[in-house]
Amino acid sequence: MGENMRAVSIIFRRELGEYLHSLLxxxxxxxxxxxxxxxxxxQGLGPAAGERLSGEVLSRFFYNTSGLVAIAAVALAIxxxxxxxxxxxxxxxxxxxxxxxxxxAGKFLSAFAFLGGITMVSLYMPLLVMVNGKISLGQVFxxxxxxxxxGAACLAIGVFATAxxxxxxxxAALGAAITGTMxxxxxxxxxxxxxxxxxxAALSMHARHFQGFQVxxxxxxxxxxYLAVTYFFLLLATKTLEAKRWE
Amino acid sequence: xxxxSELSKYFGGTRALGPVSxxxxxxxxxxxxxxxxxxKTTLLRILACDLRPSAGSFAVxxxxxxxxxxxxxxxxxxxxxxxxxxxxMTVGDYLTFAGRIRGLPxxxxxxRVREVEEVxxxxxxxxxxxxxxxxxxxxxxxxxxxxxxxxxxxxxxxxTNGLDPAQVVEMRAMIQDLKGKHTILISxxxxxxxxxxxxxxxxxxxxxxxxxxxxxxxxxRLELRRIVVAVRAPVGDDAVAGAIRRCIESxxxxxxxxxxxxxxxxxxxxxxxxxxxxxxVCRALVEGGHDVLRLDRATSELESVFLELVHGxxxxxx
Numbered sequence: 001m002g003e004n005m006r007a008v009s010i011i012f013r014r015e016l017g018e019y020l021h022s023l024l025x026x027x028x029x030x031x032x033x034x035x036x037x038x039x040x041x042x043q044g045l046g047p048a049a050g051e052r053l054s055g056e057v058l059s060r061f062f063y064n065t066s067g068l069v070a071i072a073a074v075a076l077a078i079x080x081x082x083x084x085x086x087x088x089x090x091x092x093x094x095x096x097x098x099x100x101x102x103x104x105a106g107k108f109l110s111a112f113a114f115l116g117g118i119t120m121v122s123l124y125m126p127l128l129v130m131v132n133g134k135i136s137l138g139q140v141f142x143x144x145x146x147x148x149x150x151g152a153a154c155l156a157i158g159v160f161a162t163a164x165x166x167x168x169x170x171x172a173a174l175g176a177a178i179t180g181t182m183x184x185x186x187x188x189x190x191x192x193x194x195x196x197x198x199x200x201a202a203l204s205m206h207a208r209h210f211q212g213f214q215v216x217x218x219x220x221x222x223x224x225x226y227l228a229v230t231y232f233f234l235l236l237a238t239k240t241l242e243a244k245r246w247e
Numbered sequence: 248x249x250x251x252s253e254l255s256k257y258f259g260g261t262r263a264l265g266p267v268s269x270x271x272x273x274x275x276x277x278x279x280x281x282x283x284x285x286x287k288t289t290l291l292r293i294l295a296c297d298l299r300p301s302a303g304s305f306a307v308x309x310x311x312x313x314x315x316x317x318x319x320x321x322x323x324x325x326x327x328x329x330x331x332x333x334x335x336m337t338v339g340d341y342l343t344f345a346g347r348i349r350g351l352p353x354x355x356x357x358x359r360v361r362e363v364e365e366v367x368x369x370x371x372x373x374x375x376x377x378x379x380x381x382x383x384x385x386x387x388x389x390x391x392x393x394x395x396x397x398x399x400x401x402x403x404x405x406x407t408n409g410l411d412p413a414q415v416v417e418m419r420a421m422i423q424d425l426k427g428k429h430t431i432l433i434s435x436x437x438x439x440x441x442x443x444x445x446x447x448x449x450x451x452x453x454x455x456x457x458x459x460x461x462x463x464x465x466x467x468r469l470e471l472r473r474i475v476v477a478v479r480a481p482v483g484d485d486a487v488a489g490a491i492r493r494c495i496e497s498x499x500x501x502x503x504x505x506x507x508x509x510x511x512x513x514x515x516x517x518x519x520x521x522x523x524x525x526x527x528v529c530r531a532l533v534e535g536g537h538d539v540l541r542l543d544r545a546t547s548e549l550e551s552v553f554l555e556l557v558h559g560x561x562x563x564x565x
Contacts, residue, residue, distance in 0.1 A: 010347045014333075021335060092331040092392065095297045096348045097320040245299045247258070 007098045011106025019114040029118045032072045039064045040125045054133030062143040062214045070154040074175040077158025080107040085166040100241040139216030146213025149226035156233035163240040254303035264289045264454040278445030279434040286454035287434035291404045295325035324398035330389025334378035349396035367391040383414035401429040479538035480514040494535040498527045
């Protein structure tokens, strides 16, 4: 393993351990899975579900879960750097032979692994649909790929927010504001005129780019969009950490 | 060797440090002395490559700290003012993490962690969560994380900060043990700690370097010598007290004599002089028929120098 990946791996393992031993991690997991389960029951299994097709139930499941994953991502990310800065432990990393991008990558990947774990626990819901109805495995696979991609993008936004400030509440507000704005680009694109409407639609975090994943259609442009958002905000987080050395 | 050249740091428009220049030879133990806000922490953070300077340069060994801070960080161990410990980790896990992140190979980490736990007397709490440990233990763990990768240079920012007197003694002994193994830079505003541990002092005031040298060099630079003498004298006998004072004042070089107390049938005096007048004062008192019970350099001598430097910095640094 190269020196760079060694540092990323060490930070990754420590941070993942922190999630697995912290109340925050389990609280986020419990809330997300509880709400997701209730919504799934209401829309897919309960009396109000009606005579929906299995594919439609699955599509609604991915729609609901994507919102919850986005919220969970921001919630999990806020502690990553702000908490360390507040507790004075970030100096251990900043005075060690570790580059800023390695810190950001290690922390991001740990949160992503935990978020991925939470997301995959919800797999029992599509399996219930599969047992009781008829859906394609492709739709399940593509849907979960979409969940992981939107989760990564929102996590990256959260990592950027947590790099900006030592106050976790402020970091949470910033992360939520950026994510919320990117979700709102879609309704904004409807009410404004071209060419701004096309720009907003292209930047929209959810409606435009997640619709395909919901119904099992994989578009390269959607994958590239989420990867680009993830990279952009992780780069911003790295540059923020570098800039903080000058303050 | 650490070479610092015209290093300065501004926070916004406020100058926190510099410009300062100095050199530190390999194996030296250097004390950075200064009042709060003198720029000690800023300087040490820059040398630890935690903070980037606004201007100037520094090199650790042959490595430029501005151009290649990553390489410098490999050679430095840093204990900031507050030990950077994770409360939810055990001591062993934390030191393993610190060692690995600073470049120790996995095969050597376990044995090295045991070694530093022995050096810092934290081996008994290897499996304890750090959150359950006292401040004194956390400070020792802070030292342990700074030395776990066997750095050439060790930077300790106020290592006795918040410790009780017994812990201060232990920390001082620990630093003494580390001398010779590392080039050590310590900051403090507590004078006894610095004088007992360091080979050389660098005095900072208002972000500038006011003086540099050993304790003797600093005191002689100011031409200030203060001694304390205790002479047997009957209680309430003002005539004897007056005679002793006249005896001391008659010694060449004595500039001021202050009666500083009476204890167990002895009168104590603090004497300021322009040179080392201990022998002359002793001779004068004995020849005057007085019993000298104690004669020594005043423990506050360095303190006097320090205050003289930081309050009259311009004069002292010239």
